[in-house]
Amino acid sequence: MRGLARVVAMAAGLGLAAVPAAAQSASAPPRVLLDVGGTLLGGGSLGSTDATYTTPTGASFTLFSTAQSWGSGAGVTAHLLIRVKPRVAFEVSGSWTRPELRARISGDFEGAADTTATETVSQFLTGAGVVVSLTPRGKWTPFARGAVSWMRHLSSDQTLYADGVAADLGGGVRYAWKNARGHVKPYGLRADVWMSVRSGGMALAQRSRIIAPGFSASLIFKL
Amino acid sequence: MSRSPLQVRRRAFAAFAMLIATAAAAPAVVSAYLTLGTTVNGRTVMTRWTSMPVKYFVTNRSIPNVTANQFQTVVAQSFSTWSAVPTATVSATFAGFVNAEPVRDDGATVIGFQRHDELERTLGVTSFTLDRTTGELVEADIFLNSLFDWSTAAGGETSKYDVQSIVTHEVGHLLGLGHSLLGETELRPTGGRRVLGKRAVMFPIAYAVGTVLDRTLQDDDVAGISTTYPTSQFLHDTGSIAGKVTLDGAGIFGAHVVAFNTKTQAMVGAFSLTADGQFVIDGLTPGVYVLRAEPLDDADIASFFDANSKVEIGFKTTFHPKLVTVPRGGAGHAVEIKVTRK
Ligand SMILES: [Zn+2]
Numbered sequence: 001m002r003g004l005a006r007v008v009a010m011a012a013g014l015g016l017a018a019v020p021a022a023a024q025s026a027s028a029p030p031r032v033l034l035d036v037g038g039t040l041l042g043g044g045s046l047g048s049t050d051a052t053y054t055t056p057t058g059a060s061f062t063l064f065s066t067a068q069s070w071g072s073g074a075g076v077t078a079h080l081l082i083r084v085k086p087r088v089a090f091e092v093s094g095s096w097t098r099p100e101l102r103a104r105i106s107g108d109f110e111g112a113a114d115t116t117a118t119e120t121v122s123q124f125l126t127g128a129g130v131v132v133s134l135t136p137r138g139k140w141t142p143f144a145r146g147a148v149s150w151m152r153h154l155s156s157d158q159t160l161y162a163d164g165v166a167a168d169l170g171g172g173v174r175y176a177w178k179n180a181r182g183h184v185k186p187y188g189l190r191a192d193v194w195m196s197v198r199s200g201g202m203a204l205a206q207r208s209r210i211i212a213p214g215f216s217a218s219l220i221f222k223l
Numbered sequence: 224m225s226r227s228p229l230q231v232r233r234r235a236f237a238a239f240a241m242l243i244a245t246a247a248a249a250p251a252v253v254s255a256y257l258t259l260g261t262t263v264n265g266r267t268v269m270t271r272w273t274s275m276p277v278k279y280f281v282t283n284r285s286i287p288n289v290t291a292n293q294f295q296t297v298v299a300q301s302f303s304t305w306s307a308v309p310t311a312t313v314s315a316t317f318a319g320f321v322n323a324e325p326v327r328d329d330g331a332t333v334i335g336f337q338r339h340d341e342l343e344r345t346l347g348v349t350s351f352t353l354d355r356t357t358g359e360l361v362e363a364d365i366f367l368n369s370l371f372d373w374s375t376a377a378g379g380e381t382s383k384y385d386v387q388s389i390v391t392h393e394v395g396h397l398l399g400l401g402h403s404l405l406g407e408t409e410l411r412p413t414g415g416r417r418v419l420g421k422r423a424v425m426f427p428i429a430y431a432v433g434t435v436l437d438r439t440l441q442d443d444d445v446a447g448i449s450t451t452y453p454t455s456q457f458l459h460d461t462g463s464i465a466g467k468v469t470l471d472g473a474g475i476f477g478a479h480v481v482a483f484n485t486k487t488q489a490m491v492g493a494f495s496l497t498a499d500g501q502f503v504i505d506g507l508t509p510g511v512y513v514l515r516a517e518p519l520d521d522a523d524i525a526s527f528f529d530a531n532s533k534v535e536i537g538f539k540t541t542f543h544p545k546l547v548t549v550p551r552g553g554a555g556h557a558v559e560i561k562v563t564r565k
Pocket residue numbers: 236237238239240392396402425426427
């Protein structure tokens with residue numbers, strides 16, 4: 001999690017430098033919100049595959065077995081919300097994380113040591129969704145969110161890429177700082193948690209779909 | 224044939240031998256699986272036909288259970304198996320029956336049966352004649368050893384070797400392929416080796432009698448023939464893994480490296496072919512691969528390399544700890560597979 005802490009801090013520092021001079025008043029909810037922060041996307045199993053030879057009778061002879069999975073990946077994320085109704089906003093989002101693609105290799109016929117072979121992949125997601133704000137509770141505004149994203153995986157040597165899609169469903173909360181007179185300060189916090197279905201991308205198995213949780217925390221700027 | 228003055232290097236490549244039957248030096252191996260090569264003016268060139276179709280004759284000789292016509296039909300099917308590979312530009316034409324023997328330095332490519340009692344573990348042999356100036360194949364002959372019992376039955380016959388399976392292997396040699404090491408064997412008490420399993424028609428040891436599995440090419444065979452006679456689409460669509468195998472920090476010769484695609488389950492192999500351990504595996508579908516390096520201990524080294532080659536077999540089978548990605552039409556960064564002593 002040290003990596004995650006670092007990117008959150010980096011995003012926050014960037015955000016503070018970009019705080020707009022004019023604050024919005026408490027009575028006029030901002031039409032556009034930008035938030036930038038850190039994210040952590042969960043991984044999952046992709047199943048298993050055996051490397052096989054064919055015996056004289058046509059049966060399978062297992063040379064070794066592999067179990068494939070995606071590890072979790074930390075990175076940065078950003079959302080741009082455009083309010084289209086008092087409680088409904090259209091959202092454009094993007095993220096960059098670095099999950100690990102893993103193949104656990106075992107049961108080698110020649111006795112090779114069990115090994116986990118890995119590849120760190122850059123995972124880019126960019127998509128659009130809808131955010132519905134629920135009834136605020138003081139400085140906290142809970143919300144529900146759904147989004148669909150296009151996904152690109154890029155190998156660590158940047159020679160191979162593959163595309164896929166992701167769909168998120170979840171929710172979160174926005175925290176608005178207010179001064180003593182009730183005016184909203186020009187920044188806030190946002191935390192999201194969601195479940196994501198990711199499909200396609202860099203394929204290590206016949207099954208490419210995983211369902212995994214996601215988490216993000218970000219600093220809001222009002223535009 | 225008119226090209227006979229150019230015939231200078233005639234080599235027997237004893238295929239499907241439990242022991243290599245001839246003392247002739249094997250051609251140099253230039254890459255991967257199986258692709259054979261020869262040295263021309265100090266430069267190693269791939270052993271291949273430079274014009275298609277390959278024109279072949281069949282010896283007009285029947286043996287018990289297999290007529291000359293049945294044999295010719297099966298030989299044509301074996302050629303068709305190779306020419307059907309969509310990523311390779313291979314074709315062949317049956318030129319007729321002849322009385323010529325299949326292993327004669329006459330400029331004609333002849334395929335037929337011959338009895339060789341002295342080759343008691345050799346089912347078939349392919350021999351080549353190469354052009355000294357270009358390294359190209361000008362003649363190749365195949366004989367199947369009629370010392371054994373053979374069958375051309377559609378589903379094979381118990382106690383008989385399948386002609387189509389063995390000819391498909393030999394035609395692979397005729398087209399310029401060497402042996403693949405994608406197989407596991409065990410030594411038999413009576414001598415020779417028994418196949419436990421394999422994934423390449425070009426593995427040097429045949430399945431037992433009654434088996435017809437080697438009529439069908441495997442990924443390794445397809446990669447080998449497509450690398451030797453590539454279509455432009457093949458060069459565009461496939462990629463490579465290149466790197467070296469090292470033991471105690473030094474490169475080793477003759478290590479077998481297998482690339483396994485965990486999505487498609489395809490396996491394609493290659494050997495490290497330089498003193499500093501360099502290997503290249505061509506013809507890979509773009510994707511993510513597991514790499515495994517193993518010593519050449521499941522077949523006789525002479526089935527792959529000439530007697531003077533210093534093939535290193537004193538290391539443990541090892542998986543590379545990194546997954547390796549293969550891009551379309553190229554190669555990723557070079558990898559180093561570090562193995563340890565047995
Ligand atoms: Zn052979």
